[in-house]
Amino acid sequence: MELIGSLEEIVLMILLSKDSIHSVDIAKEYHEALEKNISIPAIHVVLKRMEKKGWVKSAFGEPTAERGGRRKRLYRATAAGYNVIQELHSAKTKLWGDITKPSLQYVSS
Amino acid sequence: MSVAEPPKWINRLLEKYCAPSELEEVQGDLYEAYQWRLAERGKWRANWLFIIEALRMLHLHRNRSTHKNTMTVMLYRHYFKTGFRFLKKNSLYATFNIIGLALGISFCWVAYLYTQDEMSYDQYLPEHEKMYRIVMDFQPDDQMEYIGGSSHAMSVTFEESIPEIAKVVKLQTGRGMILTDREPIRQSYLLADQGLIDVLQLSFIEGTSGAFDQPNDVIISETLASKLNLMGRAADETLSIVDGEESLDVIVRGVYRDIPLNTSVRSDMIISYANYVSRASERRLTSWFDINMNTIIQLHDAGTKSSVEQKMNGISQASDDELGNKATLGLQPLSEIHLDNAYGHYNGIARGGNVGMMKLFAAIGLFCLVISMINYANFNISLYTHRTREVALRKVLGAQRSGIFYQFITESILSCLIAGVLALVILLLILPYFSDFVSKHYDLSYLINFQFMGGAAFILFATAIISGVYPALVLSKFAIVKSLKGEQKIGAGSWITQALLGVQFIIATALIAGVLTMNDQVNYLSNFDTKVNYDNVIYLDNIPGEEPAIRQFVTAVNQMSEVSDVAAISGYNGTRITEGDYQFGLRHLRVHGDLINLLDISLVEGRNFRENIISDKTQSIIVNRAFVKSMNLKQPIGAKVPFNYGDLESPTIIGVVEDYLFLSAKNKVEPLVIYQSEEYPLQSAYIKLNDNASFDKEKLETAWRAHFDPFPFEHSLLEDYYQLAYAAERQMIQLVGLGCMVAIFLAAMGLLGIVGLQLVHRLKEISIRKVLGANAQSLYRVTSQGYLRVISLGLIGGLTIAYALINSWLENYPFHIEFGTKIIGISVLITLAIALTTILIQVFKVIRSNPIRYLRNE
Numbered sequence: 001m002e003l004i005g006s007l008e009e010i011v012l013m014i015l016l017s018k019d020s021i022h023s024v025d026i027a028k029e030y031h032e033a034l035e036k037n038i039s040i041p042a043i044h045v046v047l048k049r050m051e052k053k054g055w056v057k058s059a060f061g062e063p064t065a066e067r068g069g070r071r072k073r074l075y076r077a078t079a080a081g082y083n084v085i086q087e088l089h090s091a092k093t094k095l096w097g098d099i100t101k102p103s104l105q106y107v108s109s
Numbered sequence: 110m111s112v113a114e115p116p117k118w119i120n121r122l123l124e125k126y127c128a129p130s131e132l133e134e135v136q137g138d139l140y141e142a143y144q145w146r147l148a149e150r151g152k153w154r155a156n157w158l159f160i161i162e163a164l165r166m167l168h169l170h171r172n173r174s175t176h177k178n179t180m181t182v183m184l185y186r187h188y189f190k191t192g193f194r195f196l197k198k199n200s201l202y203a204t205f206n207i208i209g210l211a212l213g214i215s216f217c218w219v220a221y222l223y224t225q226d227e228m229s230y231d232q233y234l235p236e237h238e239k240m241y242r243i244v245m246d247f248q249p250d251d252q253m254e255y256i257g258g259s260s261h262a263m264s265v266t267f268e269e270s271i272p273e274i275a276k277v278v279k280l281q282t283g284r285g286m287i288l289t290d291r292e293p294i295r296q297s298y299l300l301a302d303q304g305l306i307d308v309l310q311l312s313f314i315e316g317t318s319g320a321f322d323q324p325n326d327v328i329i330s331e332t333l334a335s336k337l338n339l340m341g342r343a344a345d346e347t348l349s350i351v352d353g354e355e356s357l358d359v360i361v362r363g364v365y366r367d368i369p370l371n372t373s374v375r376s377d378m379i380i381s382y383a384n385y386v387s388r389a390s391e392r393r394l395t396s397w398f399d400i401n402m403n404t405i406i407q408l409h410d411a412g413t414k415s416s417v418e419q420k421m422n423g424i425s426q427a428s429d430d431e432l433g434n435k436a437t438l439g440l441q442p443l444s445e446i447h448l449d450n451a452y453g454h455y456n457g458i459a460r461g462g463n464v465g466m467m468k469l470f471a472a473i474g475l476f477c478l479v480i481s482m483i484n485y486a487n488f489n490i491s492l493y494t495h496r497t498r499e500v501a502l503r504k505v506l507g508a509q510r511s512g513i514f515y516q517f518i519t520e521s522i523l524s525c526l527i528a529g530v531l532a533l534v535i536l537l538l539i540l541p542y543f544s545d546f547v548s549k550h551y552d553l554s555y556l557i558n559f560q561f562m563g564g565a566a567f568i569l570f571a572t573a574i575i576s577g578v579y580p581a582l583v584l585s586k587f588a589i590v591k592s593l594k595g596e597q598k599i600g601a602g603s604w605i606t607q608a609l610l611g612v613q614f615i616i617a618t619a620l621i622a623g624v625l626t627m628n629d630q631v632n633y634l635s636n637f638d639t640k641v642n643y644d645n646v647i648y649l650d651n652i653p654g655e656e657p658a659i660r661q662f663v664t665a666v667n668q669m670s671e672v673s674d675v676a677a678i679s680g681y682n683g684t685r686i687t688e689g690d691y692q693f694g695l696r697h698l699r700v701h702g703d704l705i706n707l708l709d710i711s712l713v714e715g716r717n718f719r720e721n722i723i724s725d726k727t728q729s730i731i732v733n734r735a736f737v738k739s740m741n742l743k744q745p746i747g748a749k750v751p752f753n754y755g756d757l758e759s760p761t762i763i764g765v766v767e768d769y770l771f772l773s774a775k776n777k778v779e780p781l782v783i784y785q786s787e788e789y790p791l792q793s794a795y796i797k798l799n800d801n802a803s804f805d806k807e808k809l810e811t812a813w814r815a816h817f818d819p820f821p822f823e824h825s826l827l828e829d830y831y832q833l834a835y836a837a838e839r840q841m842i843q844l845v846g847l848g849c850m851v852a853i854f855l856a857a858m859g860l861l862g863i864v865g866l867q868l869v870h871r872l873k874e875i876s877i878r879k880v881l882g883a884n885a886q887s888l889y890r891v892t893s894q895g896y897l898r899v900i901s902l903g904l905i906g907g908l909t910i911a912y913a914l915i916n917s918w919l920e921n922y923p924f925h926i927e928f929g930t931k932i933i934g935i936s937v938l939i940t941l942a943i944a945l946t947t948i949l950i951q952v953f954k955v956i957r958s959n960p961i962r963y964l965r966n967e
Contacts, residue, residue, distance in 0.1 A: 022138070023134075023138050024138050024141040024142050024145065027142065028145070039158070039161075039162055039165070040138050040139060040142050040162050040166070041162050041165035041166050041169055044135075044138075044166065044169055044170070045169060048169075060133075066140075066141055066144060067137040067138075067140050067141050068136075068137070068140045070133050070134075070136055070137035070140065071133055071134075071137065072134075072137060073133075073134040073137075
């Protein structure tokens with residue numbers, strides 16, 4: 001199983017949930033889902049890395065006014081991307097199944 | 110949609126450095142995010158995030174392809190290549206150019222090295238900014254005297270009663286001969302407190318200074334230890350130092366690493382100050398104004414300087430109410446001592462710097478550089494014909510003006526780099542001579558350090574840029590079509606070129622006039638009528654030994670057959686007469702033997718000393734005319750003078766001598782009193798030989814050895830001794846002369862080049878004139894007229910500047926020549942001769958050429 005960073009995981013899941021999406025929209029989705037801000041370059045880093053690994057693909061869309069007449073680069077998850085997430089997710093679910101819930105062993109912090 | 114736009118400069122930056130394939134996405138994303146944040150979080154925050162993110166994007170999406178970089182590298186390689194080819198093609202001019210630049214740069218480097226070294230004195234000492242020397246402005250009458258010294262009593266009192274003072278170092282000097290198994294070694298030494306060891310941060314390689322409070326404690330430097338052959342076994346060794354009648358045994362406590370040369374207080378031998386205290390009389394130690402030493406003090410805080418000065422003056426006025434009010438004590442920062450000649454350098458302070466020499470060096474270095482830079486600019490502009498087509502073609506192929514500008518700047522950097530290598534060779538060659546010349550010890554270690562190399566590199570690149578900018582601007586301005594058709598003109602006599610040429614001649618003329626004047630002045634001084642006959646007179650300075658030994662020596666020498674006369678003297682000491690209306694400085698001289706006769710000094714009035722008149726020994730003096738004038742005596746012979754010195758008490762004048770020159774012609778002859786009283790020890794001797802006797806050194810030396818062994822016999826001719834006084838001036842002449850020669854050489858080279866190049870444009874004109882029957886003479890006139898005008902203006906400018914500078918220099922001398930027609934005439938002649946020859950060489954070549962060759966083209 002390939003290792004995957006947590007930001008990569010979240011971005012990939014956002015991509016899987018959409019048809020195709022560009023980085024600013026990813027940032028907005030991220031903000032909505034996690035209620036945390038993320039910088040655009042951070043997303044670029046992750047997208048570039050995943051593109052190299054073959055989990056996402058990109059293509060230019062149409063120019064829009066809100067971008068000052070520039071085209072978007074739209075990203076879309078690939079089958080390989082889906083498989084990585086699925087593997088990771090089942091592994092996590094298995095681990096989650098072994099945890100006694102809820103337990104008094106947990107140290108309150 | 111909001112009207113707010115993100116900062117534009119960031120977008121330009123992105124456009125310049127982002128990978129082109131990713132630019133659109135990056136810019137678009139940032140823009141969109143900006144608008145989003147603007148709506149949600151306000152303008153300030155959006156702007157801030159935009160800039161931060163854009164900078165991160167720049168890194169993330171930087172242009173990874175080396176395409177653009179290789180282009181730049183290729184472009185500059187190409188510039189260098191064309192530059193080289195251009196230099197090769199015009200190798201003659203290129204050689205002129207580069208040699209000129211190299212000379213200018215190396216002179217400038219040397220000047221930089223020298224000034225930097227001179228200004229670095231004591232700067233390396235930690236806390237030097239808190240250290241001062243006590244100095245004194247003394248005003249006994251209307252004249253102010255600046256005294257760089259203090260007294261033992263002062264330093265002791267100040268140390269005790271002024272709490273702001275952290276440390277006091279008392280300094281004195283002495284000298285003598287260190288006796289060894291072989292030849293004795295002449296050595297000067299410092300007498301200093303323990304504090305000096307801390308202040309100078311001496312580090313010991315053998316032993317230590319210990320408490321350094323015993324009269325026989327001494328520490329010596331590594332150099333002296335090896336000279337004495339004591340390396341490794343110096344500790345506890347006893348050294349005997351002899352000076353005249355005194356002798357001193359000291360015990361070596363430690364050997365320290367040599368003190369850096371750029372230190373004002375340095376010596377190879379330091380004896381404990383306790384030694385002085387043990388020998389000095391009570392009066393010397395307690396008298397407030399017994400100024401015979403230096404005090405270096407270190408303050409806790411440099412800010413308290415003025416309040417410490419105030420306290421010092423308060424104490425001083427209370428301690429000596431007579432002189433206290435006439436003297437103002439002050440603190441001179443330690444790092445300023447070296448270059449400040451007002452307070453002098455003695456009593457433990459090493460020889461000071463020569464500010465005049467330093468400025469002269471800097472000026473000449475700069476002059477040479479300016480001339481060679483002008484040469485470079487003028488050459489390149491004049492060579493433009495060869496390059497108009499090249500520039501035009503580049504422009505046709507899309508080169509921009511800035512590109513062409515950078516090309517020419519690159520070329521000038523290339524020339525300067527080559528010149529720099531050559532300059533380095535020149536520097537290494539002249540450094541030993543130079544360091545001899547200024548009595549320094551410059552070696553490679555002075556060159557290989559950050560400060561010098563930084564400065565040298567700065568000079569080199571500044572030269573490249575400054576000399577390159579003007580030609581680059583002119584050359585990049587060519588219009589394309591005109592250049593391709595060969596019609597581009599920048600006016601062969603462009604006024605800037607002319608002005609630059611004029612500046613070169615201003616500098617050259619000023620230097621020529623300067624050298625001529627200096628030379629005349631020194632000749633004038635050294636041929637000055639001294640009113641002394643120094644033919645066949647030998648002068649012995651610094652005779653060691655006691656009075657009886659010297660007397661015996663004089664008698665012994667007098668008996669030699671080749672000697673006609675001998676006289677010993679005390680040296681011309683200075684003092685003041687301060688009695689009633691008489692307030693003036695004078696010199697006084699003790700003689701033993703008939704000095705007046707020996708030197709053929711003419712007696713104006715009265716008589717010489719006589720052997721058989723006893724009162725001549727104690728009650729009579731002979732004075733010079735200046736003295737009579739200062740005293741304003743109508744009837745000098747028989748007058749009693751308030752000159753109370755030793756045995757003399759209001760002595761009587763028995764004779765008046767001519768104002769003969771006893772020091773040098775650099776100063777006016779001061780009032781002089783000659784006496785025979787034995788107050789002052791004898792110090793020097795004059796030996797007059799018979800007219801036809803040859804000087805037998807061996808014989809004299811044997812007599813010397815008999816009385817003053819082990820001190821070596823040193824003698825000089827009196828005439829040479831007089832000339833020694835002008836050594837500094839002669840050194841200056843050498844320097845300015847060299848600078849002058851280089852400047853003239855460079856200026857002539859520049860002229861040669863520029864005339865040749867400019868004549869190329871007039872070939873057709875000259876050919877037509879020739880065909881129409883012009884003779885050589887009229888052609889000379891036509892072609893050289895323009896230059897003559899520039900050179901004449903340069904001459905006038907140069908002479909004006911020289912006039913002002915030289916007159917202010919001449920005013921230093923009471924006896925001086927006038928900057929008059931002779932010097933002006935010769936300077937004009939030399940400059941014109943050089944300039945005209947240079948021009949004519951080039952003109953001659955053109956005139957001799959076949960006119961058909963240049964007319965056939967069309």
